[in-house]
Amino acid sequence: MNTTAITPFDASEYLDDPEVIAEYLAACLEDENPDVFLSGLADVAKAKGMTDVARAAGLGRESLYKALAPGAHPRHETICRVVAALGLKMSVVTAQAAE
Template sequence: MKTQKTHAASVSHEEWVLDALRSDPEFAVEYLKQAMSEMNEPDGRGAALLALRQIAESCGGIAKVAEAAGVQRESLYRALSPKGNPTLNTLLAVLKSVGMRLSVEPEDKAHA
């Protein structure tokens, strides 16, 4: 009888993303920038909120980030859900608590 080898080192996509976000702050910034740049696409808003939620998870978890941001944990879970609608104050506080800030760039050179 032939035995099949399994890969003990396999991890889920979510675990891989969280590890990458934890270990590389520049990757985390680019990950969120890319997600935010696609907010006007179908499902883009939910993807951007998921990216911010994953970054919060990678920075010690939602509870820790919520406390640092001065919001209730449950409120932050709702705000960063796919259908969430965080206030500007919440968004700025969460970004600050994960070591980031909001920045604005022209959409293209024609508007610069």
């Protein structure tokens, strides 16, 4: 019998361009499950280097992992600091503009 090893998909390996990162996180925000966005932020932080992102956001590395874990309920301030540390900013558009 011939078996093939399958490696798990790791989105962070493909998040190397600011436009790709912005589109990825925008898609994550479209999901009604808030864990999807937290997971997306974690993927981007991993791609950029968790230690560097944590430092830039003024957080400890463990705190960053906890804040972006599924089921976490990070404060708005924490999310804003992480987004800024990633070199991004969030904005709101009308529903018609998003279509």
